[in-house]
Amino acid sequence: MGFEGATGKFGAKRALRVGVVGAGVMGTNHARVLAGLPDTTLIGIVDPLPEHRARATELAGCRAFATLDELLAEGVDAVTIAAPTHLHHEVALACIARGIHILV
Template sequence: MVRAAKDSAGQPLRVGVIGAGIMGANHARVFAGLPDVQLAGVADPNPQQRDLVNRVLGCPAFEDYDALLDLKPDAVTIAAPTHLHHEIALKCIARGIHVLVEKPIAS
């Protein structure tokens, strides 16, 4: 059973995905199908990957993950290449955005 996910104000959780490759696209698909979760968008520098997720899920797509972070999502999944995990996670944490980091956490 999937529970509805809402923030403390009863609003849907707004979640973004950074990295729209195989794992990131899968995370985006799962988030888009969860009750009370809004897929705020995906970010990936590869236009084919981000545009595919945009077309399939109808969510905003960004070349630069800072543009996604500017939307102030409640949380993000970091599914970018491993060597970028640390930098991206620190930026998210500094903005007060919760993170789920795909393994490995960092290199």
């Protein structure tokens, strides 16, 4: 059974808009996989370190953001959190507060 996609204002199917938080090895891999999924649009990846953002852009072919707020401002339906473990709680709560689905 596959994902049926998000629905727009009038019930029309549209791609799920996803983002990745954390552009280390695991986050970059998540971004690469998400970018290749059908009915999914990878909006981008967020990481405070410029070198991580550059690597993620190169390997996953996506936009990169320095802050979570920048990514969320682009409009995502869901994010996968691959930031360091001690940040999971803070990032998850920020997304939940905005009605964004999370995978931690």
